[in-house]
Amino acid sequence: MMQINVMKDYQDLSRKAADCVAQQIKRRANSVIGFATGGTPVGMYAELIRMHQQEGLDFQQVTSFNLDEYVGLSTDHPQSYYHFMWERLFSQINILPENIHVPPGIFDDAEAVCRQYEAQIEQAGGIDLQILGIGQNGHIGFNEPRDTFTVSTHITELAEKTRKANARFFSSEAEVPHRAITMGIGSIMKARSILLLASGRSKAEAVKQIFSGRVDPHIPASVLQLHPHVMLILDEEAASLIVDQVPSGR
Numbered sequence: 001m002m003q004i005n006v007m008k009d010y011q012d013l014s015r016k017a018a019d020c021v022a023q024q025i026k027r028r029a030n031s032v033i034g035f036a037t038g039g040t041p042v043g044m045y046a047e048l049i050r051m052h053q054q055e056g057l058d059f060q061q062v063t064s065f066n067l068d069e070y071v072g073l074s075t076d077h078p079q080s081y082y083h084f085m086w087e088r089l090f091s092q093i094n095i096l097p098e099n100i101h102v103p104p105g106i107f108d109d110a111e112a113v114c115r116q117y118e119a120q121i122e123q124a125g126g127i128d129l130q131i132l133g134i135g136q137n138g139h140i141g142f143n144e145p146r147d148t149f150t151v152s153t154h155i156t157e158l159a160e161k162t163r164k165a166n167a168r169f170f171s172s173e174a175e176v177p178h179r180a181i182t183m184g185i186g187s188i189m190k191a192r193s194i195l196l197l198a199s200g201r202s203k204a205e206a207v208k209q210i211f212s213g214r215v216d217p218h219i220p221a222s223v224l225q226l227h228p229h230v231m232l233i234l235d236e237e238a239a240s241l242i243v244d245q246v247p248s249g250r
């Protein structure tokens with residue numbers, strides 16, 4: 001079932017998303033949470049930090065798995081997703097470093113690290129709540145539009161649209177890595193529940209395509225139609241092309 005929440009603006013979206021994560025952790029202190037990077041969840045992370053500092057939201061028993069990482073960037077590279085997560089969330093809450101998992105950007109044996117990441121998720125008991133953003137081209141994690149879905153963690157070539165969209169975090173587009181390591185569509189779909197966040201007009205088309213009625217690997221997020229527990233948290237701009245899908249009296 002897909003539940004859709006349309007919030008007034010980015011701030012409300014961030015608060016609602018943080019509330020969902022907090023509820024999960026309060027229900028089960030040792031929850032396994034799948035975190036996402038990109039601009040969209042930044043407000044949610046700020047709100048989670050506030051909840052930790054002011055309301056005692058406790059991450060001590062939480063385990064985290066991030067969706068993806070750029071190939072070639074080390075954990076201390078300022079644009080690595082490890083660094084992003086450390087700065088935006090992990091360094092400011094009481095999650096234990098040994099419970100943090102981000103796919104490595106530097107490795108010798110790609111197959112081995114991908115297999116190991118899947119095994120670590122399984123050993124942790126699977127992901128309870130997976131946070132997702134969405135690319136303008138409908139990607140989730142770094143699962144780009146392709147002719148087929150890739151099931152498990154893998155190395156992928158980034159789409160030009162993605163490299164352009166993410167160039168804003170680097171000093172030039174040339175610096176954006178060409179490859180990434182990402183959880184697969186199957187890894188994401190195994191999560192017990194999924195929270196997808198989208199903000200702004202630039203995401204409206206991708207959000208609309210989730211509801212195409214077809215599951216199409218050229219629109220990776222369309223696979224979410226098959227998941228039993230998905231919640232979309234959108235702001236009004238991101239929801240602007242799906243008004244007919246949203247129940248009235250939201």
Ligand SMILES: O=P(O)(O)OC[C@H]1O[C@](O)(CO)[C@@H](O)[C@@H]1O
Pocket residue numbers: 036037038039040041067068132133134135136140141142162166
């Ligand atoms: O939130 P943003 O910055 O628009 O990014 C959207 C998506 O793109 C990625 O950053 C990957 O390009 C995802 O991690 C994210 O969900």
